[in-house]
Amino acid sequence: xxxxxxxxxxxxxxxxxxxxxxxxxxxxxxxxxxxxxxxxxxxxxxxxxxxxxxxxxxxxxxxxxxxxxxxxxxxxxxxxxxxxxxxxxxxxxxxxxxxxxxxxxxxxxxxxxxxxxxxxxxxxxxxxxxxxxxxxxxxxxxxxxxxxxxxxxxxxxxxxxxxxxxxxxxxxxxxxxxxxxxxxxxxxxxxxxxxxxxxxxxxxxxxxxxxxxxxxxxx
Numbered sequence: 001x002x003x004x005x006x007x008x009x010x011x012x013x014x015x016x017x018x019x020x021x022x023x024x025x026x027x028x029x030x031x032x033x034x035x036x037x038x039x040x041x042x043x044x045x046x047x048x049x050x051x052x053x054x055x056x057x058x059x060x061x062x063x064x065x066x067x068x069x070x071x072x073x074x075x076x077x078x079x080x081x082x083x084x085x086x087x088x089x090x091x092x093x094x095x096x097x098x099x100x101x102x103x104x105x106x107x108x109x110x111x112x113x114x115x116x117x118x119x120x121x122x123x124x125x126x127x128x129x130x131x132x133x134x135x136x137x138x139x140x141x142x143x144x145x146x147x148x149x150x151x152x153x154x155x156x157x158x159x160x161x162x163x164x165x166x167x168x169x170x171x172x173x174x175x176x177x178x179x180x181x182x183x184x185x186x187x188x189x190x191x192x193x194x195x196x197x198x199x200x201x202x203x204x205x206x207x208x209x210x211x212x213x214x215x216x217x218x219x
Contacts, residue, residue: 019153020054023088026151037147037184039177040163044084051083056090059103061110068111068128068158081162089139089154097141100154101212104137125161125207132161135211142215147185169203 030036031045044050051074053067064087071085094100113127126133139154167174182193194213198204 017054017056017090019090020052020056020088023054023090023151023153023155024052024086026153027086027088027155030150035184035188037181037188039181040159041084041157044163049080049083051085052088053085054088054090058093059089059100059107061107064104064107065111071158072129072131075160081160082165083160084163085158087156087158088151089156094139094154095141097139097215100137100139104156104212108135124205126211134159134161134164134207137212144191144215145189145213147188148213148215 028045028050031042031050036042051071053070055063055067057063067085067087071083075081075083089100094103108126111126111128113130114124115127115130126135136148136157136159137154138148138150138157140149140152141154142148164174167177169178182197186193196209196213204210
């Protein structure tokens with residue numbers, strides 16, 4: 001399947017699973033909420049810069065790789081760097097959050113191309129084909145963390161670091177943006193941030209810790 005916007009999805013004529021269309025619609029509806037904390041995600045929805053892909057069965061290295069390759073091909077051909085990718089996950093196989101974490105981590109670790117000679121001051125994060133991505137895992141299993149419950153189906157968001165250009169960690173603009181988002185998360189969730197989330201002006205040792213945070217009932 002190609003990476004598509006929701007409009008392209010509806011016009012494609014492809015045999016798209018009903019649950020995938022529903023997951024995409026629910027995600028876009030969530031991102032339309034003016035109270036939703038992450039303005040990067042809201043901006044992607046508003047400017048139609050969100051591409052969709054689905055994995056109907058188990059999350060594997062090959063399945064994730066197919067989605068990311070199609071996404072990178074689109075960005076390369078269209079010269080569009082500031083797009084986001086949403087991979088929806090079907091079936092009830094991932095009603096178990098721990099199983100999703102195990103399968104997704106295995107896939108990402110197998111695909112990761114983090115530079116071995118990266119400077120020590122850089123935070124460890126997921127690289128695909130030499131490019132850094134921020135990964136955000138969401139799903140209905142986040143019953144106590146509304147900012148991570150974007151659909152009735154699990155959705156994994158991949159954001160190329162270029163999306164955050166001008167708002168990098170450690171910069172003044174980046175610190176201000178992160179503080180605003182975190183304040184909005186607290187308000188949206190109705191509870192404090194996870195202890196795993198550090199100060200907005202500091203880079204974490206590993207961004208991987210942020211990809212799949214525990215639900216707040218687990219903290």
